[in-house]
Amino acid sequence: xxxxxxxxxxxxxxxxxAISGLAxxxxxxxxxxxxxxxxxxxxxxxxxxxxxxxxxxFGICSMIAGSxxxxxxxxxxxxxxxxxxxxxxxxxxxxxxxxxxKPVVELLAGIPSVxxxxxxxxxxxxxxxxxxxxxxxxxxxxxxxxxxxxLPTVTSISIDALQAVPRSYWEGSIAxxxxxxxxxxxxxxxxxxxxxxxxxxxxMGRAVGETMAVIMVAGNALEVPHGLLxxxxxxxxxxxxxxxxxxxxxxxxLFATGVTLFAIIMMLxxxxxxxxxxxxxxxxxx
Amino acid sequence: MHPKARALCLYVAxxxxxxxxxxxxxxxxxxxVVGSTSIQPFAELLAEEYTAKNPNKNVDVQGGGSTAxxxxxxxxxxDIGMCSRLLTPEEEQQFTGTVIARDGLAIVVxxxxxxxxxxxxxxRGLFSGEIQSWSEVGGHDGPVRPITREEGSxxxxxxxxxxxGKERISRxxxxxxxxxxxKELVKGDPAAIGYMSLGLVGHELKAVLVDGVQPSSANVLAxxxxxxxxxxxxxxxxxxxxxxxFFDYVLSPESQKILETEGLVHAQ
Amino acid sequence: xxxxxxxxxxRIAVAAMWALALVTIGVLLxxxxxxxxxxxxxxxxxxxxxxxxxxxxKGGVFPMIVGTIMVAGLAVAIAAPIGVATALYLTEYTxxxxxxxxxRFGADCLAGIPSIxxxxxGFVFFTITLGMGLxxxxxxxxxxxxxxxxxxxxxxxxIRAVPHAYREVSYGLGSTRWQMAxxxxxxxxxxxxxxxxxLSLGRSISETAAVMLTAGSALHMPNSLFxxxxxxxxxxxxxxxxxxxxENAYATASVLIISxxxxxxxxxxxxxxxxxxxxx
Numbered sequence: 001x002x003x004x005x006x007x008x009x010x011x012x013x014x015x016x017x018a019i020s021g022l023a024x025x026x027x028x029x030x031x032x033x034x035x036x037x038x039x040x041x042x043x044x045x046x047x048x049x050x051x052x053x054x055x056x057x058f059g060i061c062s063m064i065a066g067s068x069x070x071x072x073x074x075x076x077x078x079x080x081x082x083x084x085x086x087x088x089x090x091x092x093x094x095x096x097x098x099x100x101x102k103p104v105v106e107l108l109a110g111i112p113s114v115x116x117x118x119x120x121x122x123x124x125x126x127x128x129x130x131x132x133x134x135x136x137x138x139x140x141x142x143x144x145x146x147x148x149x150x151l152p153t154v155t156s157i158s159i160d161a162l163q164a165v166p167r168s169y170w171e172g173s174i175a176x177x178x179x180x181x182x183x184x185x186x187x188x189x190x191x192x193x194x195x196x197x198x199x200x201x202x203x204m205g206r207a208v209g210e211t212m213a214v215i216m217v218a219g220n221a222l223e224v225p226h227g228l229l230x231x232x233x234x235x236x237x238x239x240x241x242x243x244x245x246x247x248x249x250x251x252x253x254l255f256a257t258g259v260t261l262f263a264i265i266m267m268l269x270x271x272x273x274x275x276x277x278x279x280x281x282x283x284x285x286x
Numbered sequence: 287m288h289p290k291a292r293a294l295c296l297y298v299a300x301x302x303x304x305x306x307x308x309x310x311x312x313x314x315x316x317x318x319v320v321g322s323t324s325i326q327p328f329a330e331l332l333a334e335e336y337t338a339k340n341p342n343k344n345v346d347v348q349g350g351g352s353t354a355x356x357x358x359x360x361x362x363x364x365d366i367g368m369c370s371r372l373l374t375p376e377e378e379q380q381f382t383g384t385v386i387a388r389d390g391l392a393i394v395v396x397x398x399x400x401x402x403x404x405x406x407x408x409x410r411g412l413f414s415g416e417i418q419s420w421s422e423v424g425g426h427d428g429p430v431r432p433i434t435r436e437e438g439s440x441x442x443x444x445x446x447x448x449x450x451g452k453e454r455i456s457r458x459x460x461x462x463x464x465x466x467x468x469k470e471l472v473k474g475d476p477a478a479i480g481y482m483s484l485g486l487v488g489h490e491l492k493a494v495l496v497d498g499v500q501p502s503s504a505n506v507l508a509x510x511x512x513x514x515x516x517x518x519x520x521x522x523x524x525x526x527x528x529x530x531x532f533f534d535y536v537l538s539p540e541s542q543k544i545l546e547t548e549g550l551v552h553a554q
Numbered sequence: 555x556x557x558x559x560x561x562x563x564x565r566i567a568v569a570a571m572w573a574l575a576l577v578t579i580g581v582l583l584x585x586x587x588x589x590x591x592x593x594x595x596x597x598x599x600x601x602x603x604x605x606x607x608x609x610x611x612k613g614g615v616f617p618m619i620v621g622t623i624m625v626a627g628l629a630v631a632i633a634a635p636i637g638v639a640t641a642l643y644l645t646e647y648t649x650x651x652x653x654x655x656x657x658r659f660g661a662d663c664l665a666g667i668p669s670i671x672x673x674x675x676g677f678v679f680f681t682i683t684l685g686m687g688l689x690x691x692x693x694x695x696x697x698x699x700x701x702x703x704x705x706x707x708x709x710x711x712x713i714r715a716v717p718h719a720y721r722e723v724s725y726g727l728g729s730t731r732w733q734m735a736x737x738x739x740x741x742x743x744x745x746x747x748x749x750x751x752x753l754s755l756g757r758s759i760s761e762t763a764a765v766m767l768t769a770g771s772a773l774h775m776p777n778s779l780f781x782x783x784x785x786x787x788x789x790x791x792x793x794x795x796x797x798x799x800x801e802n803a804y805a806t807a808s809v810l811i812i813s814x815x816x817x818x819x820x821x822x823x824x825x826x827x828x829x830x831x832x833x834x
Contacts (some may be wrong), residue, residue, distance in 0.1 A: 008647055013297050015643035018636050019657060022664055024701060025675055032678075054437060084574030092568055101579070103822055108582045110753075110814040112760035114791045116809050119585050121794075126474065135475060137460055148581060155578075170706060179560045181567035191354035202666075209668030211763045220461035231460050239670050240763045243389055245438030247682045251678075258671040265666045266644065269659065316774065316781065318688070330609045346772035346782055348688075361682045466796025473797075 018137030029262065033255035045256065049224050053242070053250040060257060062224040066139075066232040067208060067264075069225055070218065072206040073143025074150055079200050081147070082154030089155075090162040090171075091184050099280040102159060109152035117213030120145035125217055134229030142232065145217050146210055157202060160193020162188060194279035201272045205265055211236040235261055289317055316344035317529045321355015321368030322440045323464035324389060324483035325517050328545055329368060329536075335544065336535050344531055349464055352440025359522050365529035367520035370440030370483070371447070383518040386536055388551040390506040391444055391513040392493035394469070396476045399426040403495035412479055415456030417495030420477065433468055434459040434479035443466065444515040445481045482497040483510065507551045517550070563690070565689045586811060594800050600605030602809070606773050610789065613798045615806055617775040621783030623632045624776060625769055629697035634751050640738075644706075645713045646735050664703035669757075672700040673719030673764030681768050688782040693769025697761060701754035707755035708753070712746025713739055745825040752821035756814050786810050 110141025219231025677698025
């Protein structure tokens, strides 16, 4: 009994240290980043696209626009292809082939982002530059590279969601005379909807957070991109490019960018939580 | 003792054993040299020569840009900072800069670009975004794509100081974080124009004549090629013996000869 | 608009889906094959056991392999026990409450925070403020913090997935909470826990930005935890970015890819083993 109490106490100490350590990071980042947001003014910081640390200008609007553009592009590509692959693997593919391909897709999720970025530089960027114009380093290039990176995540989680739908739904629908595609579209996808949305949101989180691959293919220009072929700088790239030499107010501004990213992730996670809760309330299907 | 508890104790003991030999010994840790990506390849070369002559005395050379190098020295992350621009008055208060070589600043274009010479005014226009087409300076009709470095770069600072003056570099300029990255980009993009260390241009890029003067180390030495900047080794306070030894090696005549062969101009 | 017959709709949709799927798989396989085709020929025994020369243009990657193992291995070695213990405490030793829900949300958020932010924190806190300098320790601690939330969450999910019946039976037989946790719950949750740990290891190995500014990019072999060291991923990035040596870059990338594939395959195999054992 005494041993049990000691162990419980030890576990509690470890758990409390871990949690307070993680909380410390959050507090640290907010403590370093918030003052400059308040000092520059919320409007100035988020809505001004004038990022000129040397002259005291810290407007991150062009980076926010950059992150939004690149993430949106990545999610369109990642969701369409990722979901398509998931549907094929779960609904249209013979089970044996699917059981081989699924782990292959999951293995691919572990490839380092710098490799994807490099491939983008070597293949996609020259193609865009030659056939579509512009510098090649662009929103489009970053979207494609990020979309490919996010694919395995979206596919794996969508597969899990689709496989969790009871087989009886499928069989019932087919028995009523529907084709496979009708069943997929009107029954399976609807039933797995919350899981698929979770997959997309998780993928989105990954796309927002990607740094190295984006630095390699996006061009890192400071202007708000006007089109797919324009170069762009994201919030994460900005931190990576400047944190080595930033000091004083400049460094605070980078922490403030971190606060912004924190807020974005919190928003995404809250949405995911809300989706999960609402689908649990609906009951019955997953 | 309970087997699980014994395992835990062994684990903790192993962790402690792994940590203790590593207590940073100020005297014999590797010399760390951080900063300018322009100086980096040359410092690496000298570091390799130094380590070949003095085995087990490691010198770590790292990039990050000139300002990052100064930051590192200031935070005691590095022994020596590499800086490819002049120190500001505030920096002069804090650091000591020693010139180890001089280097030209080359304006580079893709080898397929017919343009071979530019005036300073034209270069300003190309980088500020005023000149939108290569045809305005004698090239093919096509968009101009200026490439710049990150703000902490000594090369960028020198470029802004020597060429741009009061004009700002275009916000559409593509930003790369090292000389090597600029080189790779200009190599691949026919419409690109960038600036980089003359010593690193090599044969794969074309360095244009500036105001009629050929960019070469001879002309930098003669003073006719005006775009030149010092390569500084920056220190704070006194160096520890290991670092001082490497520092002295870099300033020695044989190292200076190596740097000259590599395309730099000697420290005078 | 002419209404498509269900049969026609079916044919078009299936064709479209298969097209999407084949393009996807094709692209993913292309990436891996491209890198391996260019890189595998360069991977010789000397490449794996020699040190780099001339900034990496020549020579091998042995110090980087050691550096990667030290940084990533230490990070997971620190984070895994702490993470599992924390998750165990949160699930078995506390009651479900508002506080635990907040902690869970916080851990989820931190698991999703971009790694560069952990890099920024690690750079300012470990490297500068605590004075560890550019070192393996700095890098490992930063990465440990990065993967800790993920390990806590995946362990928690794995533990919660163990049916209550098992716990009730264990108590019914007179076990203490610790005995129940270690002899019943953890073994059953082990597949999930292993997946989380292996995922974190993979993430640590691939991490570049956070490592660059905490562990540095020294080319020599790290002799202690306080030495700076370069990881394989960072080496690949530097080689390819600076155009130092495309052959070595491809070779380094191939080593990375093969290691991660091997790691994931090992995790998959481990999972199957434990599932089989638990089923017995």
